[in-house]
Structure formats: structure tokens, C-alpha cells
Amino acid sequence: MNEEELENLCLDWFREGGWDVVYGPDIAPDGADPQRDDYAQVILKHDLEVAFTHINPQLPHECFEQVVSKLSQAESLDLITNNRAFHRLLLEGVPVEFKQDEEIHNDHAFLVDFEQLTNNRFVAINQFTVSGTKQPRRPDVICFINGLPFAVLELKSPSDENTDIWDAFNQLQTYKDEIGDLFIFNEALVVSDGYTARVGSLTANQERFMPWRTIKHEDDKPKLTWQLETLVRGFFDRELFLDYIRYFVLFESDGETIIKKIAGYHQFHAVREAVKATVIAAQEIEGVTEKRATYANEVVPGSKKAGVVWHTQG
Known part of the structure; x- marks a missing residue:
């Protein structure tokens, strides 16, 4: 090929x-x-x-x-300074100004x-x-x-x-x-x-x-x-x-x-899973008290226990 x-x-x-x-x-x-x-x-x-x-x-x-x-x-x-400035605009929006009803308005346009x-x-x-x-x-x-x-x-x-x-x-x-x-x-x-x-x-x-x-x-x-x-x-x-x-x-x-x-692929997916598990574990559910998960990777809604992420330092 x-x-x-x-x-x-x-x-x-x-x-x-x-x-x-x-x-x-x-x-x-x-x-x-x-x-x-x-x-x-x-x-x-x-x-x-x-x-x-x-x-x-x-x-x-x-x-x-x-x-x-x-x-x-x-x-x-x-170049890197410009790249950092653009990334900020990407996340925060591009500042814009316009006139409406005789008033000047300031806002952000998202890309x-x-x-x-x-x-x-x-x-x-x-x-x-x-x-x-x-x-x-x-x-x-x-x-x-x-x-x-x-x-x-x-x-x-x-x-x-x-x-x-x-x-x-x-x-x-x-x-x-x-x-x-x-x-x-x-x-x-x-x-x-x-x-x-x-x-x-x-x-x-x-x-x-x-x-x-x-x-x-x-x-x-x-x-x-x-x-x-x-x-x-x-x-x-x-x-x-x-x-x-x-x-x-x-x-x-x-x-x-x-x-x-x-991020590396393992960091990317681990953080996404950690956030997902934390949201589930942090839910306010009536009648749920401390409850032990059946399996190590099971997240119990409302348990306040989300687990850990284990990575080597390599």
C-alpha cells in the first residue's frame, strides 16, 4: 500500500x-x-x-x-501563544459587542x-x-x-x-x-x-x-x-x-x-468514568443509607462511594 x-x-x-x-x-x-x-x-x-x-x-x-x-x-x-489565546476563545467564547434598542450589549459568540x-x-x-x-x-x-x-x-x-x-x-x-x-x-x-x-x-x-x-x-x-x-x-x-x-x-x-x-487515552477514559461514577454515587436518593457494593466496580446510587482510579506513574 x-x-x-x-x-x-x-x-x-x-x-x-x-x-x-x-x-x-x-x-x-x-x-x-x-x-x-x-x-x-x-x-x-x-x-x-x-x-x-x-x-x-x-x-x-x-x-x-x-x-x-x-x-x-x-x-x-x-505560535504557541496564539494557540493558547485561541483555545481560551474556544472555551469561553469570542467577545462581541452590538447595539440593540439604543443600548450597547456585550456578549460572547461560541465557535x-x-x-x-x-x-x-x-x-x-x-x-x-x-x-x-x-x-x-x-x-x-x-x-x-x-x-x-x-x-x-x-x-x-x-x-x-x-x-x-x-x-x-x-x-x-x-x-x-x-x-x-x-x-x-x-x-x-x-x-x-x-x-x-x-x-x-x-x-x-x-x-x-x-x-x-x-x-x-x-x-x-x-x-x-x-x-x-x-x-x-x-x-x-x-x-x-x-x-x-x-x-x-x-x-x-x-x-x-x-x-x-x-491527555493519553487511559487518562481520558479513566477521568470520564470517574466523573460518571461520582455523579451516580453523589445522587440524593431518599431512603438510601450507606450500602456496600456487591462488586468492586459497582457504583451504588446515593452511596457517596465512587471508588478510586489506580494508575502507575510510568
């Missing part, structure tokens, strides 16, 4: 997971269905506008241009609906060309939510003995240098040769690019031939991916360096 065949297989997995799949040249500025003003533009403005209308019905449409302007203005010359999956559009696009500082660059697959590029996948041929996933990792470092605007909105980077697949944050070194071994939950670990398939079906499950972006991404700073940290 060559790289193009792997790319098409990857897109099939996205399609089966409910993502729309689009061929980049079709929506290019000179394509059959242009959705970009030029090759420097990395936001799909139409998708963002549709999402803005669905997610923020209380806001007048004039606020949309304020959102676009805010997203287009870099806070800093430093993603974390509660209602169907209010968002998920699109996987291959061969999306971006003009760079040295030459045009074309990542293999980019994952967009509501027109914003949240993830980049770089693939290498599984049959080429002269390349591996770390060649893909090095390619991503080049992209960050030459087409940095694409990564202002990034939440995850993926490198893969099909058999092997790793996911990491924008600041992660090779050691911090980790496999994703689950699909729906921690015990759902199918023995698939392709690690990339598990990653696409699991990490990029639309509902889980929204939850991941919302709760499992953080930034740490020592004053000079910003490090972006994202």
Missing part, C-alpha cells in the same frame, strides 16, 4: 465515523467549488458562518464579522456547540494546499470543525522502508515553521504509517507522541491491523473528540516557555 492508498483508507474511516470528506483541490480558490479567497486562508468562512448562526441565535449577524476579525488577528508572533453534536460540521479534507513562507505546503489530512482546522494528520507509506512516522513528525515541524497560521487553531497532531500511529500536542517532542489504543471506552481495545484505524475511530469519534477538546487540553508555562499538554 502506498501513501495515497493509505490516505484514502484513512478518509474512509473518517466517513464511516460521520465526518464529511472533501477533496482539497475542489474547494481551493481556483477549484470547482471554491470556499477560500486565497491559498493563505486556512478558515472555511462559510462553515464558520453557518455554525455561528446555529450556535448563537441570540446574536445579530453583524457580530459574525467581529468573530472573523478576532480569529484573524494574531495576538503574538509566537463550537459542545452540548449539541448536530450543531457542528465535521469535515476531513485531504490535499489542502496552504501558501507558505518558502513554498506551498499540502498536509495529508486536516480535520475541520465548523470551518476551523483542529487537527493535522501526516501519513507515510507503510511499504516504504526508507521512511517512518518520525519522517512525518519532522514534516509537521516544517509545516509549523512555514504555514504557522494553520496551527493557531490546532488541538492535535497525528503521525502514522498506517501500522503505527501516534498523537501529540503542538509542543510535543517525539517522546510525547503516544498511541491511541481505544475506541468508545477503556475496555474497547479491538485488535485491528492498523493503529491508524483505532486512532481515527477512537480519538476522532465526534462526540469524544469534542469532550477531549473541552476538558483534556491544558497549557503550562514557566514564565518563558509554554507547554501544551493533552
Whole structure:
């Protein structure tokens, strides 16, 4: 299997997971269905506008241009600083101002609906060309939510003995240098040769690019031939991916360096299960007093006993 065949297989997995799949040249500025003003533009403005209308019905449409302007203005010359600023806007909303009934109102426009999956559009696009500082660059697959590029996948041929996933990792470092605007909105980077697949944050070194071994939950670990398939079906499950972006991404700073940290698959699922168990155990149920669970993993509603999460420090 060559790289193009792997790319098409990857897109099939996205399609089966409910993502729309689009061929980049079709929506290019000179394509059959242009959705970009030029090759420097990395936001799909139409998708963002549709999402803005669905997610923020209380806001007048004039606020949309304020959102676009805010997203287009870099806070800093430093990519990671800009990425942190965007992530804050993603979670807290973009500040907007509008006039209504002769009064000035201040509100926030949200870019993603974390509660209602169907209010968002998920699109996987291959061969999306971006003009760079040295030459045009074309990542293999980019994952967009509501027109914003949240993830980049770089693939290498599984049959080429002269390349591996770390060649893909090095390619991503080049992209960050030459087409940095694409990564202002990034939440995850993926490198893969099909058999092997790793996911990491924008600041992660090779050691911090980790496999994703689950699909729906921690015990759902199918023995698939392709690690990339598990990653696409699991990490990029639309509902889980929204939850991941919302709760499992953080930034740490020592004053000079910003490090972006994202959860491993075991941390992600363990925390979700722990929260679920705690909510059940904390329920106020009339007549329920202290009650011992029959099994170690059984959570009794109203018992106030949710259990523990046991992880090694490795």
C-alpha cells in the first residue's frame, strides 16, 4: 500500500465515523467549488458562518464579522501563544459587542456547540494546499470543525522502508515553521504509517507522541491491523473528540516557555468514568443509607462511594 492508498483508507474511516470528506483541490480558490479567497486562508468562512448562526441565535449577524476579525488577528508572533489565546476563545467564547434598542450589549459568540453534536460540521479534507513562507505546503489530512482546522494528520507509506512516522513528525515541524497560521487553531497532531500511529500536542517532542489504543471506552481495545484505524475511530469519534477538546487540553508555562499538554487515552477514559461514577454515587436518593457494593466496580446510587482510579506513574 502506498501513501495515497493509505490516505484514502484513512478518509474512509473518517466517513464511516460521520465526518464529511472533501477533496482539497475542489474547494481551493481556483477549484470547482471554491470556499477560500486565497491559498493563505486556512478558515472555511462559510462553515464558520453557518455554525455561528446555529450556535448563537441570540446574536445579530453583524457580530459574525467581529468573530472573523478576532480569529484573524494574531495576538503574538509566537505560535504557541496564539494557540493558547485561541483555545481560551474556544472555551469561553469570542467577545462581541452590538447595539440593540439604543443600548450597547456585550456578549460572547461560541465557535463550537459542545452540548449539541448536530450543531457542528465535521469535515476531513485531504490535499489542502496552504501558501507558505518558502513554498506551498499540502498536509495529508486536516480535520475541520465548523470551518476551523483542529487537527493535522501526516501519513507515510507503510511499504516504504526508507521512511517512518518520525519522517512525518519532522514534516509537521516544517509545516509549523512555514504555514504557522494553520496551527493557531490546532488541538492535535497525528503521525502514522498506517501500522503505527501516534498523537501529540503542538509542543510535543517525539517522546510525547503516544498511541491511541481505544475506541468508545477503556475496555474497547479491538485488535485491528492498523493503529491508524483505532486512532481515527477512537480519538476522532465526534462526540469524544469534542469532550477531549473541552476538558483534556491544558497549557503550562514557566514564565518563558509554554507547554501544551493533552491527555493519553487511559487518562481520558479513566477521568470520564470517574466523573460518571461520582455523579451516580453523589445522587440524593431518599431512603438510601450507606450500602456496600456487591462488586468492586459497582457504583451504588446515593452511596457517596465512587471508588478510586489506580494508575502507575510510568
